[in-house]
Amino acid sequence: MGDRVSDKLTLPAQLERIDDARRWSSSWAREAAVDEDTIQDLELAMTEALSNTIRHGYGEDPAQNIELWLDIDGQRIALTILDRGQPYDASQRPPIDFDAGQEGGYGLYLMEQLTDELSRTPREDGGTLVTLVKYRK
Amino acid sequence: MVAEILAPEHYESRLDRVMEAVGRATGHPLSSLYLPDASGRRLRLERTRGQAPERAQEEDVMVAGDAELMGGAGWSSPTASLELPRGPEDESDRTVQTPLGPMRALALHDPEGSLVAVVFTGPLGRRRLGRSQRAKLDGLRQPAAFAVQQAIAAESVHLRLVDATARLEAQERLAGSSMDANRFTQLLLDMALSSTQTDAGFVAIQRDDSGELEVRASAGMPDDFEQAVDLSPQGGMFDWSVAEFGGALALADFEAAARVGIKSLLAVPLMEQGEALGIFALVNFGSAGTFDENGLELCAVFADQIRLMLHNQRVFHEFAERYIDTLKALARALDARTPQTADHHQRVAELARTLGAELGLPGQRLDAIETAGLIHDVGLAAVGAAEGAAESDIEHPTVGASLIEHLPVDSDLIAAVATHHEWHDGWGFPRGVAGDHIPVSGRALALAEFMVEMTTDTPVREAWEPARLVEEIGARRGTQFDPAVADAATRLLKTDSTQVMAHLRR
Amino acid sequence: MRYSLEQDNGIKVVRLEGPTDVSQALELRDLLGQQIDGPSARVLVDLSDVTLVDSSGVGVFVSAHRRAADAGAKFVLAGPAAGVGRVFELTRTNRLLEIFPSVDEGLEALRAE
Numbered sequence: 001m002g003d004r005v006s007d008k009l010t011l012p013a014q015l016e017r018i019d020d021a022r023r024w025s026s027s028w029a030r031e032a033a034v035d036e037d038t039i040q041d042l043e044l045a046m047t048e049a050l051s052n053t054i055r056h057g058y059g060e061d062p063a064q065n066i067e068l069w070l071d072i073d074g075q076r077i078a079l080t081i082l083d084r085g086q087p088y089d090a091s092q093r094p095p096i097d098f099d100a101g102q103e104g105g106y107g108l109y110l111m112e113q114l115t116d117e118l119s120r121t122p123r124e125d126g127g128t129l130v131t132l133v134k135y136r137k
Numbered sequence: 138m139v140a141e142i143l144a145p146e147h148y149e150s151r152l153d154r155v156m157e158a159v160g161r162a163t164g165h166p167l168s169s170l171y172l173p174d175a176s177g178r179r180l181r182l183e184r185t186r187g188q189a190p191e192r193a194q195e196e197d198v199m200v201a202g203d204a205e206l207m208g209g210a211g212w213s214s215p216t217a218s219l220e221l222p223r224g225p226e227d228e229s230d231r232t233v234q235t236p237l238g239p240m241r242a243l244a245l246h247d248p249e250g251s252l253v254a255v256v257f258t259g260p261l262g263r264r265r266l267g268r269s270q271r272a273k274l275d276g277l278r279q280p281a282a283f284a285v286q287q288a289i290a291a292e293s294v295h296l297r298l299v300d301a302t303a304r305l306e307a308q309e310r311l312a313g314s315s316m317d318a319n320r321f322t323q324l325l326l327d328m329a330l331s332s333t334q335t336d337a338g339f340v341a342i343q344r345d346d347s348g349e350l351e352v353r354a355s356a357g358m359p360d361d362f363e364q365a366v367d368l369s370p371q372g373g374m375f376d377w378s379v380a381e382f383g384g385a386l387a388l389a390d391f392e393a394a395a396r397v398g399i400k401s402l403l404a405v406p407l408m409e410q411g412e413a414l415g416i417f418a419l420v421n422f423g424s425a426g427t428f429d430e431n432g433l434e435l436c437a438v439f440a441d442q443i444r445l446m447l448h449n450q451r452v453f454h455e456f457a458e459r460y461i462d463t464l465k466a467l468a469r470a471l472d473a474r475t476p477q478t479a480d481h482h483q484r485v486a487e488l489a490r491t492l493g494a495e496l497g498l499p500g501q502r503l504d505a506i507e508t509a510g511l512i513h514d515v516g517l518a519a520v521g522a523a524e525g526a527a528e529s530d531i532e533h534p535t536v537g538a539s540l541i542e543h544l545p546v547d548s549d550l551i552a553a554v555a556t557h558h559e560w561h562d563g564w565g566f567p568r569g570v571a572g573d574h575i576p577v578s579g580r581a582l583a584l585a586e587f588m589v590e591m592t593t594d595t596p597v598r599e600a601w602e603p604a605r606l607v608e609e610i611g612a613r614r615g616t617q618f619d620p621a622v623a624d625a626a627t628r629l630l631k632t633d634s635t636q637v638m639a640h641l642r643r
Numbered sequence: 644m645r646y647s648l649e650q651d652n653g654i655k656v657v658r659l660e661g662p663t664d665v666s667q668a669l670e671l672r673d674l675l676g677q678q679i680d681g682p683s684a685r686v687l688v689d690l691s692d693v694t695l696v697d698s699s700g701v702g703v704f705v706s707a708h709r710r711a712a713d714a715g716a717k718f719v720l721a722g723p724a725a726g727v728g729r730v731f732e733l734t735r736t737n738r739l740l741e742i743f744p745s746v747d748e749g750l751e752a753l754r755a756e
Contacts, residue, residue, distance in 0.1 A: 015666035016596075022662070022695075040695070040726040047697045051665040055530060059518065062474050102705070106698035106734045113733050530669070564676040564710055566669075597644065616680045617673075 005032050005072040013058035013066045018050045025070050025079060032072045038134050042077060045114040045132050048107040049081055053130065057083045076116075077134045084127040148295070151288035152184045155281045156256060159243055160186065162273040163266060165258040167240075172289070173252050180255060241266075243274060245282035253282045253289075287431070294332045294435065298325075298442065318450055323354040325439045326417075330356055333432045335419040340443060341368050342407070342415040350415060358420065359397055366393045370413040377413060380406040385433055386416065403428035405440040407447065414447055450545070457544040464512045464540060471518050477595050486510025488640045489585035495625040496581065502549055506578045509553035513582055515540060516554075531566045534558050553578035557586060560617045572619075580619040584610070584626050587618075592641040603634040644670045648678075651687075654753050656746070658689040668699035675707040675718075682715035685753045689746050691722035696730050708740050717756055721749030 005028045011017045022043045029039045050066070058064045067082040111118055117133035156168040167187035171180035240259030247253050266274075322340050330338050337357030341350040350368040352358075359365070367373035367390070370380075376389040386404040388394055394402060400421045407415035417440035419428065428436075468482040489510040493503045516537030517530065538555035556570065556579030563571030565583075575583075591609065594600045601609070607630050614623035629637050644667040645660040655678045663671060678686045688704070690696070696704075704720060711718035721743040723731070731737040743749035 015664075018664060018666060019662060037726070043695055044697060044726075044730065047662075047664050047695065051697065051699070055665075060530065102702075106701060110698055110730070110733060560676060564672075564679075566672075613677060616677065 004074075005029075005070065007070050009068045009070070010065050011068070012062040013054045013060060013064040014062045015051065015054055015060060018047055018054070021046065021050060021068060025068075028070055029072060029077060032077075034072065034077060035137050038077065038137060041114040042079065042132065042134050045111050045118075045134075046079055046081075048111045049079075049130055049132060052107060053081055053083045075136060077136065079132045081130045081132075082123075082127050083130055148288050148292040149184060151284060151291075153186060155254075155284050155288075156184065156186045158277055158281060159256045159274070160258055162270055162277055163241060163258045164270070165241070165260070167260060168256060168258045170285075171255045171257070172285075173254075183254075243278070243281075245278060245285060247282055247286060248279075254285045256281070290332060291435075294328060297328055298438075318446060319353050321446060322443055323356075325442055326354045326356055329417075329419060329435060329439045333419060333428075333435055335428075335432075336422050338417075338419040340415065340417050342443075342447065343413070350413075353415075357422070362397055365397050366390070368416060375404055375416070377406065380408055380413060385436075398422050401428060403432055403436055405433070405436045407440050407444045409444060409448060414444060417443060453545050457546055460544065461508065461512065461541070461546070464515050467518050468512050468515045471514060477593055481589060481593075482511050482514065484589045484640055485513065485582070485586045488588060488637070489582045491629065491637070491640065492581045492585055492622065492625055493578070495629055496577065496622065498577065498581075501547065502578060505547040505549035506553060506581055508546075509550045509557070509578060509582055510585065512541075513537065513554050513557050513586065535567050549576060549578045552576040553582045555579070557582040559583065561619045562616045564616070575619070577619075577622070580622045584618050584622050587613075588626065588637075589641055592638065603630050603638060606630060644674075646674065651750055652754065654685045654687055654750060656687050656689055656750075658692065660692045662695040662697075663693050663700040664695060664697040665699040668703050671700065672703045672706065675703065676710065679707060679711045679714060679716050679718055684711070684714070684716040684718075685756065686711065686716070686718045687746065687749045687753060688718075688720050689722055689749075690720055690727055691724070691746065693723065693727055696723075696727050698730075698734070701730060701734050701736055704740055705736055717753055719743060719749050719753060721746045 007024075007028060009021060009024050011021060025046060026039050026043060029042065053066060054060055058066065064084075069078075069080040071078045071080075111132065115132045116135045117131070119129075119131045119133075121129040121131070123129060152170055156170055160166070160168045167185075169185040170183050172183045173180055239261040240257040241261055243256045243258070245253045245256065322342070326338050326340050329335070337355075339352050339355035339358050339362070342353045343349070344351050350370075352363050352368075355362070368375070370377040372389075374388065374390045374393050375386040377386060380386060384405075386406050388402060388404075400423065402418060402420050404416050404418035406413060407417060417436055419432065419436060421428075465482075472478045472481045472483075486507045487510070490503050490507040493506045498506070514533060514537065516533035516535065516539075534555050534557055538551050541554065542551050544551075553576060556565075556568075556575045559565035559568065559570050559575045559579060560583075561572060561575070561580070563569050588606060588610075591601045591606060607627055610618065610623050610626055610630075614620050618626075644663075647658045647660075649656045649658065657674065657678060659671075675686070675688070678684060686707075708718050710716075719741040720731075722745050723742065728737075728742070731740060731742060741752075743752060
């Protein structure tokens, strides 16, 4: 335990490439001996985050690149995504009506549920850093 | 936009001239003009010259009928009623008390004896009106009543015109589709007929293709009228030599006019930069009526409105054409993003047109389907900008349609883009509409896109051969695809698969 | 999207494989739409080999459930791994969808219909 990992990945803004990002982060996490439940939660939270970023931030334009950073230390796993798109206001999203069996709108909710910390930090150049953090068990 | 004759200032200055004339006759500094309301029982202050009786503006004045307030019984407050002279037999004018002192009321009636307006002048001094002043006033009655009527009629036409224009503009489609343009033209013609009390009329407008004038709106004209006369600017029914100087067209072919029974006629040319765009004409078949200057003025106003609309329409169409070209380029750029989507729009467009032809659709609809094919996924390029749309890729047909929905283009084109992912049984997206609620253009486009996608190699799926395509279309017939469209595609694949596959594979 | 189709006594079994995420949502929707093709359709989605279902996947299963219910057909999910089952719990769609612990249990329930 206690292995430290820092890596960066650049991907075209395509939904099909989310799978590559999952493989990349999970293989590092396994190497750093992170438990499988945590890895799975992170995979899903990251899928939702990338899906938002690619669709809304980049308009699924594969000519655009999306940047990810992974930092693993003894306590936590942090995944940061640079979102260059229009910032959107999460407080504007409608609440989920769980009784309605709705077909969409679960993305941000899942991100919140599956992470221990979730933050959005605006950058000076206009982009936003989305950071997902899981604590190691 | 509305020409000067109908401008509100014109209405007011007409009323002012009436009040001025009455004021000159009486020598009084103050005058105000009241109009009866629809019931004819109440008067409303319309306009004041000189120093205004301010408080009176706020309130209505009751016309005769309240017995206790007869004659000069007093008008102690602006809310009080007053009796007014009524009927043509009542020539005596009244003096009424007002807060500004006694005023003289001059009632103006039309030839049938209905009250048109009442002009108050005052305040009255000690001196009574002299005989010559009374005579002057009496002489003013008829022309003043006529002038007020004219002003009111022009104003009402103006208001209707403003209203009609506003309503059309509110639809954001003024001069947009040709259907709206024709409706607007018909509306203007009907208004011109009712405001000039004319039997009939027509509006002829140049065709885009041949340049010939064709009747776009008509009322009260014989059915065979268009065949019976020659409207062309060259040697036709009218002499167009004066057209570019304004004014009415001279009737050149009297025999043709007589053949269709025209007794009198007023035709105004629609000119744009020396080019004859059309004719706006009012026609009388009965014995009554020739057209006066007023009719000509009105006709010119309506003609000008139509000319303006045609101009806007032309500009709008040119804009739309360039805009669609831009979207086609955007769609091509989208296709170029990845090798497996290269030429996607072009291929879908060609195949959709072929399918439409197999379905026996007319040429105009095939053009709309082809254009829809060339831009159908353009909404994907805009989804990044679609704010807060959680399922924006699912919304791309709606987004794409929204990019063109206000253009003067074939409605089939817009509908095809909006529905190209709908399923026959309602399972599709984004709206989940089914069956006949999906236009045939959208159904053909949906199947064409399916065929193109499935015959393209992707990293996860090898392209299908024609036999597999036939089988899969059969399996989706009635659920995903309209049976008739599925059958058409199957026929094409079975009889001429080489040609179809040539569209699919490059 | 990797999947295979099988028939088991009139029951259509859709065996999905790998992650079921947003990049395949429309394809999955299309696939399930084809299978639920009428009132007599009985469709089981085998999730045993599915490694991940994201919110788009959940959305597709919910709408497929609706399509089946509207048509009078049957649509069930079966065999989700713990991580996958958790997504249905978090989104509380497990209360709406019919999810069986194993494929055999799902098939049995459909046969009994």
